[in-house]
């Protein structure tokens with residue numbers, strides 16, 4: 001699973017320098033400093049109580065421009081283990097195909113009603129042979145019709161620059177071309193819209209910039225897995 | 235083997251199976267205080283007691299289609315009373331269930347049919363027997379915080395042997411009982427981790443009241459037998475009655491798979507001849523679902 005956005009390798013001035021040797025070295029000395037290459041964003045997401053928020057997706061988009069090309073989207077996996085979706089939140093770039101392997105010894109029935117991707121994988125065990133294509137940006141809420149408590153999220157990003165926070169609420173997006181960006185944060189329990197979290201951010205040519213975001217979280221009233229007295233469970 | 239030892243053995247077996255998690259669906263431990271175990275009307279006859287129960291259930295589930303499933307569930311429960319040893323029991327049952335979901339997602343209506351047979355083994359021979367039950371339940375999660383359900387249930391209990399008659403013209407098989415009930419319930423999540431459950435059930439059918447000799451109860455009863463569980467001079471009287479049960483409980487999720495709950499139940503029964511009794515039940519329950 002992707003936790004750090006990858007970018008195509010920036011032009012490596014140093015490699016050329018090594019090849020052409022002293023001549024180029026002289027040239028480099030004679031020219032003004034070469035344009036900057038890449039910077040990092042160290043993002044932190046906290047809730048209103050100041051607690052770190054895990055599983056928040058941090059997305060950055062260049063200001064006033066196209067999202068830019070990243071690595072071509074590949075194939076990701078959303079597992080089902082011990083009657084839960086693993087990971088709980090899977091961020092992918094639009095165009096990614098996702099496999100839904102079932103690692104339990106019982107069958108699951110995965111579905112989504114979300115406008116970004118409506119699909120259904122009727123009862124199955126093992127790994128369905130064909131992955132599901134997620135080509136429309138947005139949030140896809142996953143459910144299992146056998147186990148109502150199973151909930152998972154696929155965040156389909158239009159931008160190739162995204163990553164998910166860890167338990168410490170932190171994530172680093174690396175190798176971004178220096179410039180102006182807009183940073184947004186999404187979380188399954190985000191209060192308000194993702195758009196409302198947008199903040200401008202200047203990424204330096206080299207080094208890192210810190211970005212702290214505070215988000216409100218709504219309560220998570222998903223169907224309960226734990227048994228309740230007097231009720232037959234699954 | 236003494237009953238206490240049996241209970242300890244069962245608890246041990248259940249705990250080890252919890253660790254290996256294989257064929258079990260759930261495991262539970264419950265403390266119950268019933269302030270009117272005798273289902274009696276008069277103060278001198280009312281006896282309460284605290285009981286500890288451990289239970290587990292499990293079995294295969296066959297998903298027939300995307301929306302229908304059949305399950306075969308074995309249940310095993312043991313209950314130990316603090317004072318009234320004769321009520322200590324182990325019961326083992328088998329339930330066949332059919333469940334249908336009318337569509338996709340957690341908000342679609344669901345329907346379940348269950349038929350079960352349970353073997354009842356008490357420390358008092360009088361209560362040993364079989365319990366047969368059939369139940370139909372409809373349920374629906376209405377919003378993310380509210381779920382509703384309704385059920386109808388029919389029960390028949392058959393005891394193993396019939397004690398000698400106390401009164402020549404009244405039968406003595408006091409634990410041959412039948413009843414029908416209907417109930418409604420609602421769950422409300424007032425917090426993501428806390429679920430408040432409310433229930434109301436109407437029963438129509440036999441109840442057993444254990445009292446000292448009592449003329450009005452005698453006149454209303456359909457069966458009478460000595461019941462030494464509650465004392466030397468007490469008799470179990472079976473009579474048809476109308477019973478209402480109101481229940482309220484709060485259940486807290488512990489992790490994703492377990493819950494601790496506190497429950498209260500109020501019940502009152504009315505039978506012919508102005509016989510009425512009421513009782514209160516308090517429960518503290520731990521449940522783990524695999």
Ligand SMILES: [Cu+2]
Pocket residue numbers: 083107108109144145146147150
């Ligand atoms: Cu499932």
